[in-house]
Amino acid sequence: MTQALPWPANDIADWMPLWQAAGFFFATFVLEDVATVGAGLLLATGAVTWPVAFCACFLGIWMGDAGLYAIARFGGRNWFERSPLRRFSGKVVASERWFGERGTPILIFSRLVPGARLPTYLAAGFLRLPAAKFLWITGAASFVWTVIVLLLVQSVGAPLIDWLGEFKRSGWTLAGVLVATWIAMHFLRSALRKVDTRRLSARLGRWWHWEFWPAWIFYPPVGIYYLWLAIKYRGLTLPTAANPGIFSGGMVGESKIATLRELMSTSPEFTAEAELLAGSTPDERLASLREICLRRRLPYPVILKPDIGQRGAGIKLIRDEAQAAAYLAQTSAPLLVQRYAEGPYEAGVFYYRFPGTQRGEIFAITEKVFPVITGDSRSTVADLIWNDARARYIADTYLMRLGERRNEVLAVGEEIKLVEAGNHCQGCIFRDGERLNTEELRQCFDSISQQVPGFFIGRYDVRFASVEDFRQGKNFKIIELNGAASEATSIYDARNSLWTAYRTLFRQWDMVFAIGAENRRQGHAPTELSLIWKTWRSYCQTAATYPTTD
Numbered sequence: 001m002t003q004a005l006p007w008p009a010n011d012i013a014d015w016m017p018l019w020q021a022a023g024f025f026f027a028t029f030v031l032e033d034v035a036t037v038g039a040g041l042l043l044a045t046g047a048v049t050w051p052v053a054f055c056a057c058f059l060g061i062w063m064g065d066a067g068l069y070a071i072a073r074f075g076g077r078n079w080f081e082r083s084p085l086r087r088f089s090g091k092v093v094a095s096e097r098w099f100g101e102r103g104t105p106i107l108i109f110s111r112l113v114p115g116a117r118l119p120t121y122l123a124a125g126f127l128r129l130p131a132a133k134f135l136w137i138t139g140a141a142s143f144v145w146t147v148i149v150l151l152l153v154q155s156v157g158a159p160l161i162d163w164l165g166e167f168k169r170s171g172w173t174l175a176g177v178l179v180a181t182w183i184a185m186h187f188l189r190s191a192l193r194k195v196d197t198r199r200l201s202a203r204l205g206r207w208w209h210w211e212f213w214p215a216w217i218f219y220p221p222v223g224i225y226y227l228w229l230a231i232k233y234r235g236l237t238l239p240t241a242a243n244p245g246i247f248s249g250g251m252v253g254e255s256k257i258a259t260l261r262e263l264m265s266t267s268p269e270f271t272a273e274a275e276l277l278a279g280s281t282p283d284e285r286l287a288s289l290r291e292i293c294l295r296r297r298l299p300y301p302v303i304l305k306p307d308i309g310q311r312g313a314g315i316k317l318i319r320d321e322a323q324a325a326a327y328l329a330q331t332s333a334p335l336l337v338q339r340y341a342e343g344p345y346e347a348g349v350f351y352y353r354f355p356g357t358q359r360g361e362i363f364a365i366t367e368k369v370f371p372v373i374t375g376d377s378r379s380t381v382a383d384l385i386w387n388d389a390r391a392r393y394i395a396d397t398y399l400m401r402l403g404e405r406r407n408e409v410l411a412v413g414e415e416i417k418l419v420e421a422g423n424h425c426q427g428c429i430f431r432d433g434e435r436l437n438t439e440e441l442r443q444c445f446d447s448i449s450q451q452v453p454g455f456f457i458g459r460y461d462v463r464f465a466s467v468e469d470f471r472q473g474k475n476f477k478i479i480e481l482n483g484a485a486s487e488a489t490s491i492y493d494a495r496n497s498l499w500t501a502y503r504t505l506f507r508q509w510d511m512v513f514a515i516g517a518e519n520r521r522q523g524h525a526p527t528e529l530s531l532i533w534k535t536w537r538s539y540c541q542t543a544a545t546y547p548t549t550d
Contacts, residue, residue, distance in 0.1 A: 245454020250483010
């Protein structure tokens with residue numbers, strides 16, 4: 001009689017994923033990258049499933065990060081405060097403030113730099129970075145890191161295994177790789193000698209200042225949060241219902257002149273007058289420009305800008321008719337002319353009001369600073385920009401706008417304004433303008449906004465000559481009203497942390513979705529996704545013809 005096995009074979013198979021997961025999980029505590037690469041190789045061979053590999057590696061890495069943080073915070077810090085080294089507490093407190101301001105990008109980039117994670121996470125714990133902030137940042141970074149490593153290794157895993165098998169039969173492959181690497185390094189060193197180190201330093205420095213990060217790096221967390229809100233409110237395009245009086249709620253493709261006409265009708269004393277150019281040819285539109293300027297008594301300089309535009313695209317300060325003719329010859333897109341509000345101050349006022357309520361609020365105010373460079377009679381304009389502590393990070397944007405003037409040498413004290421459009425991506429400096437916020441200003445914008453049909457949330461861009469007058473809600477000009485897709489641009493203040501910026505944007509999108517949901521309940525249907533996509537594609541094609549922004 002055959003004795004039954006104490007543990008049937010099918011039971012072992014059922015438990016195998018658990019043992020695999022446990023193995024990867026504990027292996028990450030020793031060498032997390034090696035464990036993740038190993039899991040990716042097993043994925044390539046089909047020996048393990050994605051849920052097992054990802055969950056085990058991600059949780060192991062994240063919990064390992066949290067363990068290092070906890071050791072330093074509760075063990076290392078307690079030991080320090082009882083040791084003779086506590087006499088350096090003042091320096092530690094200063095370090096805490098420094099790390100609190102810069103900890104987010106440091107934590108993110110430590111995930112990408114081998115050997116940097118251990119000291120960075122220990123420092124985060126020792127300097128008492130808030131636990132929730134540490135876990136959120138490292139969790140997001142570990143999530144993305146694990147997915148990328150597993151995908152890469154899985155995609156190249158099978159060829160790599162085959163290559164290693166071939167290598168066992170021939171050591172010449174390794175020799176060839178080493179020789180090719182040596183040659184590549186030789187040419188790389190030669191190329192680096194020819195590189196302008198000033199430009200290289202500026203381009204590398206951008207990565208330490210999150211306000212200059214490209215959109216594809218900065219916005220994924222916002223996109224993830226948007227998707228979560230879409231699930232919560234059951235509507236991917238729900239924000240398009242936030243402002244029923246504006247096409248797509250102001251998400252894409254809205255007409256600037258449409259909102260400006262409403263403002264000129266209801267609040268003319270606060271609006272920089274504008275009008276759409278008529279005609280289909282450059283000559284016809286130039287004639288229309290002359291007629292409008294004469295009828296409305298608009299002296300040069302005036303502003304020309306596309307009727308449909310985003311992030312300051314195509315805005316030009318036109319100083320004479322020759323400049324106007326050159327602009328009109330470049331694009332056939334619908335354009336409007338607007339009276340130039342000299343300022344010199346500009347601000348962005350982000351306003352919101354929930355449907356059915358009598359009181360609106362100012363969510364954020366952005367002060368806009370227009371950078372200038374000052375001549376020294378020796379340096380070219382390009383040199384002055386590259387040597388400026390901030391301008392060098394976006395030198396390419398400024399130099400493209402300045403054209404031939406880049407080689408000009410300015411006299412001592414002579415200044416050049418680097419940007420006219422109050423947009424961050426065009427090089428304008430943004431500061432948190434909460435100091436401008438007053439009850440009088442809130443009442444003024446609340447009154448203006450409630451006279452614009454179907455407007456509940458968005459940002460006014462305004463210009464004014466006196467800060468005190470503006471705080472009192474007097475003597476300013478609205479140059480644009482942007483809808484649901486606009487941002488509380490005060491986040492781009494360099495003094496803000498990345499975490500503060502995300503927190504503000506998350507609160508903003510919470511309001512956009514909540515307002516859209518209430519408007520949907522009242523019968524305002526969101527814009528269809530197909531129409532949004534079609535409008536976006538059309539805008540991208542048209543925007544390619546816009547002139548360089550001033």
